[in-house]
Amino acid sequence: MNQEKTIVLEHRCFQGNYRLIKLAAPTIGPLVQPGQFVHLRVPRLENAVLRRPFSVFKADDVGLSILYATVGLGTEALTSVAVGEEVSLLGPLGTGFPGVGKDKFPVLVAGGYGNAALYLQAKVSPVKGVAFFGGRSAQDILCVDEFEALGWDVRVTTDDGSLGAKGLVTDALDSWLEGEKDVASASLELFACGPNGMLKAVGDRALGNGFAAWLSMDRNMACGVGACLTCVIKRKTETGWEWARCCKDGPVFEASEILW
Amino acid sequence: MNQEKTIVLEHRCFQGNYRLIKLAAPTIGPLVQPGQFVHLRVPRLENAVLRRPFSVFKADDVGLSILYATVGLGTEALTSVAVGEEVSLLGPLGTGFPGVGKDKFPVLVAGGYGNAALYLQAKVSPVKGVAFFGGRSAQDILCVDEFEALGWDVRVTTDDGSLGAKGLVTDALDSWLEGEKDVASASLELFACGPNGMLKAVGDRALGNGFAAWLSMDRNMACGVGACLTCVIKRKTETGWEWARCCKDGPVFEASEILW
Amino acid sequence: MNIPDLKVKIGSIEMKNPVTVASGTFGYGPEYADYVDLDRLGAITVKGISAEPHVGNETPRTFETASGMLNAIGLPGPGANGFCEKYLPFFESYSVPLIVNVWGKTVEDYGRVAEILDGPARVNALEVNVSCPNVKEGGALYGTDVDLFRSVVDEVRSKTEKPIIIKLAPNVANIKLFAKAAEACGADGISIMNSYPAMGIDIETRKPQLANRTGGLSGPAIKPIAMKLVWEAAQVVDIPIIGMGGVSTPEDALEFIIAGASAVAVGTANFTDPSTAVRVIDGIERWLSAKNIASVDDLVGTVKT
Amino acid sequence: MNIPDLKVKIGSIEMKNPVTVASGTFGYGPEYADYVDLDRLGAITVKGISAEPHVGNETPRTFETASGMLNAIGLPGPGANGFCEKYLPFFESYSVPLIVNVWGKTVEDYGRVAEILDGPARVNALEVNVSCPNVKEGGALYGTDVDLFRSVVDEVRSKTEKPIIIKLAPNVANIKLFAKAAEACGADGISIMNSYPAMGIDIETRKPQLANRTGGLSGPAIKPIAMKLVWEAAQVVDIPIIGMGGVSTPEDALEFIIAGASAVAVGTANFTDPSTAVRVIDGIERWLSAKNIASVDDLVGTVKT
Numbered sequence A, B: 001m002n003q004e005k006t007i008v009l010e011h012r013c014f015q016g017n018y019r020l021i022k023l024a025a026p027t028i029g030p031l032v033q034p035g036q037f038v039h040l041r042v043p044r045l046e047n048a049v050l051r052r053p054f055s056v057f058k059a060d061d062v063g064l065s066i067l068y069a070t071v072g073l074g075t076e077a078l079t080s081v082a083v084g085e086e087v088s089l090l091g092p093l094g095t096g097f098p099g100v101g102k103d104k105f106p107v108l109v110a111g112g113y114g115n116a117a118l119y120l121q122a123k124v125s126p127v128k129g130v131a132f133f134g135g136r137s138a139q140d141i142l143c144v145d146e147f148e149a150l151g152w153d154v155r156v157t158t159d160d161g162s163l164g165a166k167g168l169v170t171d172a173l174d175s176w177l178e179g180e181k182d183v184a185s186a187s188l189e190l191f192a193c194g195p196n197g198m199l200k201a202v203g204d205r206a207l208g209n210g211f212a213a214w215l216s217m218d219r220n221m222a223c224g225v226g227a228c229l230t231c232v233i234k235r236k237t238e239t240g241w242e243w244a245r246c247c248k249d250g251p252v253f254e255a256s257e258i259l260w
Numbered sequence C, D: 001m002n003i004p005d006l007k008v009k010i011g012s013i014e015m016k017n018p019v020t021v022a023s024g025t026f027g028y029g030p031e032y033a034d035y036v037d038l039d040r041l042g043a044i045t046v047k048g049i050s051a052e053p054h055v056g057n058e059t060p061r062t063f064e065t066a067s068g069m070l071n072a073i074g075l076p077g078p079g080a081n082g083f084c085e086k087y088l089p090f091f092e093s094y095s096v097p098l099i100v101n102v103w104g105k106t107v108e109d110y111g112r113v114a115e116i117l118d119g120p121a122r123v124n125a126l127e128v129n130v131s132c133p134n135v136k137e138g139g140a141l142y143g144t145d146v147d148l149f150r151s152v153v154d155e156v157r158s159k160t161e162k163p164i165i166i167k168l169a170p171n172v173a174n175i176k177l178f179a180k181a182a183e184a185c186g187a188d189g190i191s192i193m194n195s196y197p198a199m200g201i202d203i204e205t206r207k208p209q210l211a212n213r214t215g216g217l218s219g220p221a222i223k224p225i226a227m228k229l230v231w232e233a234a235q236v237v238d239i240p241i242i243g244m245g246g247v248s249t250p251e252d253a254l255e256f257i258i259a260g261a262s263a264v265a266v267g268t269a270n271f272t273d274p275s276t277a278v279r280v281i282d283g284i285e286r287w288l289s290a291k292n293i294a295s296v297d298d299l300v301g302t303v304k305t
């Protein structure tokens, strides 16, 4: 974990409401593990006291990139940041995805910017499995080509049918699971990132079918380093539950750990 | 008085710590009288609730320009505003300089950005007299050429002697007044803008010699339109004094009105 | 799309929309008339007036802080009669309800200003600022001592038939006490909140940033404090509340209304942008309309807790 | 250029510089250890600890506001014994003084946590958070009722020999009362201020932004409020004051010191930038040195009013 002053190398519209920002981060970049995130201080947003957490989309020795949707104060202000400007990052933060288990067949499930959180996992995965991408409409489906280029079998669903099948991503997952009944469920391993509703639905499938699902959870964060106890999530224990910190113990949790 | 969304046409270093910003302001521009000011909202300075007052340096039917020194939060943030950005102005505000009196010989006295406040007055003045410009060092002496181009006899003093005579602007004024003793004091009229200490010194000369001195006063402002009573100044009355509002009743006051 | 009913009543005043301006941030009326069509406002609340003319504090009187500002203007003003002579004629050409903010140094002062302003028909209501030190009782604040508070409200109530709105001080441990006391003493409404006692020091000169040493903090910085106070007071009184403290967007106003305010006042934001109040009114109308909410009244105090 | 003396004393604790961190914004110690050399700090103040483990509030627990944030974490924690087991070993490798923030729901609770923490040598002082509702007395706050306040301070004082620092609640009409009471009951220092009771409402859902409905406002927004409280308290007590509320620059810290604080705590600004506290320390040193001021002590309370 480091605090680094990074420099904006690239910043552009990616697709629809999503933008890509690439930062020179020679200290943090090389350390990033799949599913980890960075905590970013939006430059010149002087009335905001909090940083903003973003999954690392891609990372290498030079730096890292983030794919973000503009949804509020911080992300809107972020759009005005220019190439060459300085951006402070904390990172890499959190406990990301575990490696795909031996002999497991990996399945990715992503909604919206969830694809960004899954890309590095998709890349390092020794086996390239099936990836289910869901979104409201075509412009919420990101990076299909890039996942296909890595060797993944990408299945798209949109709420409005503007790209891929019409329906929910979990519908697509369900019918696929149905078709794969002969494959022992135990050999599947899911990795998911997206809205809470989707994550819960994916988690239910995993619990019902007896396979593991690693879910990257999204919680409002203040410190990002485990100090403030803002981002807590109920994690099951033998006797009940305890608070786990999404920023430190997560953001990735195994579905069966979570008390929804 | 208007509120106008203006567009930045030009924005550049002018000299030393001073910058020039030119705004397309077709509503406000044509209305500006010498000595008036505008109240500017610094874009993207979200943690500041107050506008910033600036004298109008030049104005025409297209817009107006401001000459400003970077001294704090607002002026520093202003430096990052780009050509094409929108800047909200209120203006033109306040009571500026009166026209030069009939048969009067005008004398200008300026310190720092005071030159900006005096330029329009210098321009419209039917007689071009003597202008005393003072500052800490050479880079605080602005626009000598431009005043000379208008036909003014410019005398420069700097604290460190890096330009013109070494000393205070009032020293130069004093020796000039001494030399002009034969000219009836009553035929002189002073117009001044600069630090409070300088204005008071200039006012004292005027009172001592029996001529009028119009001083553009600098007071912290909140509303800029006479509503909040932040910017008040003690103005003599027959029975004592009353508060006058620098933003509305001023910023220009005649020296003999002011209770220092 | 329905056209929502924006009208609200504070005592006998009919506001055509729930937005007024906060006392002291909008002068005596004429100052902003070039920027704002005054008749668009639900009401105008003018700068604090006392029975006699008052000179106010030395300068500096204001100072900017993070998302807010300090002020210690010190309530300069022409006195009640001076105000009526100088400013009431101006209001004859407007139909907007006029709320006059009043204050005093003694209980009798409060009574006298109320009595004088009870006369002119153009004065539609009084807003009573109780955040003043009581000179007779050695500086205790009318707004933070519930007995003194009651004595002021009683006195003002006895001297005017016009609606009276009591403007509560925020720096109390239990705002409910004061809200209930105001209602019990016959107030027609409550304003929450005045600026919060605060201070800034210039580290170079080591002098306070305000000539008065301390002043009141206002602006977006205090909105969350005001919101809680409005929510708490709304639980214990039936009279309408005017919410204020950092209102600068329609969303801020709606938040106060949902918390329990019947109307809001725009204060510091007038300085940032004189068109704020009108923008807030238009935004409230658009929002209610988009949500198909028939009236502002339907929204008041609907917070789900 | 002189090298200024940054040392300050709070009771028997020697802080090598006047900067600590505010309870609840810096975890239990290890969380920021990767970002900050903990031994650079004047002291570390950890998250509030009670006698027994406590679960805290539901989420959402924080919400960002203009130049500030709301929090209603609800004081979750491992309890005093849990804290000692889990975190004290970590501190063995550091020399920085450790201040443990403590709280309780009853007077006896406060006594118990003080008693437990009186044991371990590594705990250097207790900071007593009195902004808690008293469950026995139906929710009155220890921090706003001066009798309850005294009973807590007395109880803690009787249970520990260690320095105790009383952390005052800001939402009182007269802070001097509480500052004097703390001193009279034998406190070694005072902290001012805790976050200010506040609220935010989501206008779309009409639900409060915090699961707990209300929370505390902190950050630069409240700095001017804290400044006034520190200044007032400093006028009536001789024990040292730790000033906090929005400290994010060396200038903020110097302002608190000039107002009367002997030390400051960095809270919310840790979230904005974990290196804030170290930046503040370095900045204070540079500033004193540039002004040729020999020590922090020479600056404390030197405001010219």
Ligand SMILES: Cc1cc2nc3c(=O)[nH]c(=O)nc-3n(C[C@H](O)[C@H](O)[C@H](O)COP(=O)(O)OP(=O)(O)OC[C@H]3O[C@@H](n4cnc5c(N)ncnc54)[C@H](O)[C@@H]3O)c2cc1C
Pocket: A037, A050, A051, A052, A053, A054, A055, A056, A066, A067, A068, A069, A070, A071, A072, A073, A074, A075, A076, A113, A116, A117, A217, A218, A219, A220, A221, A251, D064
């Ligand atoms: C581990 C993690 C990874 C994330 N990765 C990405 C990503 O790769 N791309 C992307 O576009 N977004 C991502 N998000 C969500 C992103 O953090 C929010 O969209 C962003 O903080 C919104 O900030 P804002 O100021 O625009 O919104 P506002 O709503 O104005 O923010 C106000 C406050 O709420 C918080 N907040 C608002 N929405 C969210 C949210 N969904 N999650 C967490 N905090 C929120 C903000 O951080 C801020 O403190 C991630 C969130 C988490 C927790």
Ligand SMILES: Cc1cc2nc3c(=O)[nH]c(=O)nc-3n(C[C@H](O)[C@H](O)[C@H](O)COP(=O)(O)OP(=O)(O)OC[C@H]3O[C@@H](n4cnc5c(N)ncnc54)[C@H](O)[C@@H]3O)c2cc1C
Pocket: B037, B050, B051, B052, B053, B054, B055, B056, B066, B067, B068, B069, B070, B071, B072, B073, B074, B075, B076, B113, B116, B117, B217, B218, B219, B220, B221, B251, C064
């Ligand atoms: C009528 C008038 C005309 C002016 N004309 C010019 C001009 O042409 N060029 C120029 O460079 N400056 C001019 N000034 C001064 C200018 O307004 C301040 O330098 C500017 O407001 C500083 O803002 P800041 O945020 O950078 O400084 P900060 O010190 O961070 O500002 C904090 C607050 O103090 C106020 N403030 C600070 N310094 C001054 C000051 N000297 N006068 C008034 N308010 C101040 C700011 O407006 C703000 O409210 C003028 C001031 C007045 C009153």
Ligand SMILES: Cc1cc2nc3c(=O)[nH]c(=O)nc-3n(C[C@H](O)[C@H](O)[C@H](O)COP(=O)(O)O)c2cc1C
Pocket: B228, C022, C023, C024, C025, C047, C048, C062, C071, C073, C075, C101, C129, C167, C193, C194, C195, C217, C218, C219, C220, C222, C244, C245, C246, C247, C265, C266, C267, C268, C269
């Ligand atoms: C410059 C200024 C002057 C004020 N004068 C008065 C006053 O005369 N009487 C009064 O009751 N409140 C006065 N107030 C308080 C405001 O009416 C309002 O209660 C407070 O500023 C909070 O609202 P805001 O955050 O929208 O400004 C004044 C506030 C400011 C900023």
Ligand SMILES: Cc1cc2nc3c(=O)[nH]c(=O)nc-3n(C[C@H](O)[C@H](O)[C@H](O)COP(=O)(O)O)c2cc1C
Pocket: A228, D022, D023, D024, D025, D047, D048, D062, D071, D073, D075, D101, D129, D167, D193, D194, D195, D217, D218, D219, D220, D222, D244, D245, D246, D247, D265, D266, D267, D268, D269
């Ligand atoms: C997330 C958070 C948690 C806090 N937890 C505690 C706590 O456990 N005990 C306590 O006394 N104060 C707590 N506080 C209050 C701070 O210690 C401090 O008094 C307050 O935040 C003001 O300082 P600041 O503006 O620098 O944050 C907490 C504040 C925040 C923001």
Ligand code: FES
Pocket: A220, A221, A222, A223, A224, A225, A226, A227, A228, A229, A230, A231, A232, A245, A246, A247, A248
């Ligand atoms: S965000 Fe602070 S503990 Fe997770």
Ligand code: FES
Pocket: B220, B221, B222, B223, B224, B225, B226, B227, B228, B229, B230, B231, B232, B245, B246, B247, B248
């Ligand atoms: S700045 Fe408001 S009256 Fe002059």
